[in-house]
Amino acid sequence: MIKTMKRKNILSAFATILFFSIFASANGQIQKHQASYIYTFTRFIEWPTQGQTEFVIGVIGKNHPLTAELKASSSGRSVGALPIKIVEYASADVMGDCHILFVPDEKSSQLKKVDSKVSNKSTIVITEEQDWVPSESTINLQIIDSKLAFNINKAQFNTKSMRVSDKLLALSK
16 A cells, blocks of 8 residues: 555656646747747837837846747847847836837736836837736737737727738737
8 A cells, every 4th residue: 555655656746747847848838939929020010210229129027938038039130220139127117118028927017017117108018918918018928729829909009109010910819
């Protein structure tokens, strides 16, 4: 009986480790896809770039896994003539000017503050809420049927001095 319990405990521990390994791997894949989507969004939006020297993509939160993926996927790339720069902000309190701002779900409590800081700027706010689309979000990334999808908040785009492509709107869920 003790041998059976030890085997069950070992199998249970192995199953738990396997589950978390698969989850971590899948989570890493999600960040790769999110980074790819974010870069692709830059090509379907007309950005006001007059007087700017770089295209800034910000992430709220230090050491977020998406930051590394964004840096890897944007290396050597540009938006128009502007090289892409990836910046992490510890919180909305210290965020600077950026073209795109990613607010991870664990930082969604800061959306009201983010919105007040970017309301009169040409900044796209991208969120990743699964059960709802925040009104402060311009684009929300969601996993639907095990695939990454996105919703576009047209009202947010209408308040910005930029235009979104009809092709991108058509792909939105």
